[in-house]
Amino acid sequence: MNLIFIQYCLAQTCQKSQIFDALQKACLSCSLDCENCFNLSQQSCIGCVKNSYMSYDDVSTCQNQCQKNEVIDSEGNRCIKCKVYGCIQCTSQQICLVCDENLVLDKNKNQCNAKKGICESDLQFLNPPFESRKCTNTCQQSYQQNYSSQICEFTQQCPQIQQLSSSVMNTFVNDIAIFKENQYIAVSVAACSFAVVDKNWNIITKQTLQEINTFGFFNRQDETQIQYFLSGVYGGYLQGQRFNVMNFETLQVEFDEKNLEQQHKIKYVDDFYKLVFMTDSQASALIWYDIERKKINSIQLSINHFILLKILKRYYIQSKDVNMLFIGTFQQDFSISLIQSKKCFSDIPDNILWRTH
Known part of the structure; x- marks a missing residue:
């Protein structure tokens, strides 16, 4: 009987949307907006019909239009959030077009700022919902103070210290580095935290990123992903246009840039000279952060999409598109000088980043 029933079920071939x-x-x-489904409810879609889009909050739900501060993605399949905080209308390339009430758009920075005069003082911050016109001297928990836009920006709430394991680092660890003798720095993106641990994985000290005033983390694929580096007693976090560096020994944030001109990515860390190399979204400049001097430097290049290598004490920057190679050396005044070479490497794999001592 069961065999007959199974054969009957397998023999059924339903049409699309059934x-x-x-x-x-x-x-x-299926529900009218579902291309296919795994149930008959409106929240059980597997793909959406034409002119319907996957919901940002629930990919199993299709909707006829995106919500406020959402936009249809470049593939035309789903709704994604406008990444510019306070933006209620943007393009699929994340260029803000309209800001929320009591905010004004800065097109040069692609940023929504509090309108002049909304707050009594330039040292106050406008809190969401922005139509309330509520200004405070500090932002509440789970919000960070954006001094450039003068608004409180929401961040994902990180666990507080007392919510973390009291004695052992038992969460997923993204990276680990030597800190002192028999002590290590462990970084956990999932727990929004770092910890100094001993060789038995017992916690000596720990800190949540929320309490060092950094951005929160986002887990959605369409959000800006956080990056980090470790070098000696220093560690840094880069998310979109914000970059900050912390001294794990003093537990002090030593550098915090909230408005880089473009989104950046960490490409390479030179532990010898204490330099952190980054690229912008156009990959047309050599950018580096000097850890010891707490300064970001950059050199514009005549090439795009380059590969960076370090061999001995020289940097080699070669274009992936044209036959062009620059050789850089670190100078006594802490700058990097570049000269163009007449020869290029050949057959360098994409995204290779390495060095030899």
């Missing part, structure tokens, strides 16, 4: 109901032994229609 699902087979074993109890009624019939093909039933």
